[in-house]
Amino acid sequence: MSERLPHEKGFLVSWDQLHRDARALAWRLDGKGPDNGAWRAIVGITRGGLVPAAIIARELNIRVIDTISVKGYNHQTQHPPVVIKAPQADLMGDGEGILIVDDLVDSGKTMELVRTLYPKAHFATIYAKPKGRLQADTFITEVSQDTWIFFPWDTALQYVQPYRGVD
Numbered sequence: 572m573s574e575r576l577p578h579e580k581g582f583l584v585s586w587d588q589l590h591r592d593a594r595a596l597a598w599r600l601d602g603k604g605p606d607n608g609a610w611r612a613i614v615g616i617t618r619g620g621l622v623p624a625a626i627i628a629r630e631l632n633i634r635v636i637d638t639i640s641v642k643g644y645n646h647q648t649q650h651p652p653v654v655i656k657a658p659q660a661d662l663m664g665d666g667e668g669i670l671i672v673d674d675l676v677d678s679g680k681t682m683e684l685v686r687t688l689y690p691k692a693h694f695a696t697i698y699a700k701p702k703g704r705l706q707a708d709t710f711i712t713e714v715s716q717d718t719w720i721f722f723p724w725d726t727a728l729q730y731v732q733p734y735r736g737v738d
């Protein structure tokens with residue numbers, strides 16, 4: 572069953588803002604891994620987790636990077652999430668020492684699914700909405716449930732008319 576979500580507000584995130592927020596997330600995660608503070612690997616939940624995962628891997632000097640592909644939305648319409656591609660099984664185990672990263676948690680259904688697969692992993696996200704917030708072990712910024720976050724890879728700079736119109 573799919574669900575159309577009423578989003579009253581839009582929150583536009585620039586590349587610069589995303590970079591700052593992803594760095595802030597990296598710094599918060601620094602030294603929190605189980606192996607003398609280090610993480611064994613970073614796993615991005617694609618596609619949205621790819622850019623944050625790259626930024627965090629660079630900040631924390633993590634060289635082992637994998638992905639799990641979960642699809643839960645078609646534009647703003649939500650569907651039950653499904654795993655399309657899993658990470659390397661022998662790397663993952665039960666998730667111990669693995670940092671799993673996404674761009675945001677909304678209903679929490681994507682993270683809930685991935686958490687059932689890797690219960691001991693640490694789940695981190697840049698943005699969190701109230702419904703899914705508890706699914707994330709670490710996040711940076713909370714936005715309201717009726718806000719749709721527009722990421723820089725989904726948008727482009729363009730001309731807008733002046734507020735008072737043109738002569």
Ligand SMILES: O=P(O)(O)OC[C@H]1O[C@H](OP(=O)(O)OP(=O)(O)O)[C@H](O)[C@@H]1O
Nearest residue numbers: 618619642643644676677678679680681
């Ligand atoms: O908490 P939830 O309600 O499950 O929503 C959050 C998920 O939805 C989006 O992914 P999407 O399924 O749209 O795929 P994408 O990352 O490829 O854009 C987003 O990147 C998160 O992974």
Ligand code: HPA
Nearest residue numbers: 644677718719720721722
């Ligand atoms: O607010 C959002 N923005 C972009 N993708 C999303 N996927 C779930 N919620 C969102």
Ligand SMILES: [Mg+2]
Nearest residue numbers: 616617618619
């Ligand atoms: Mg996603």
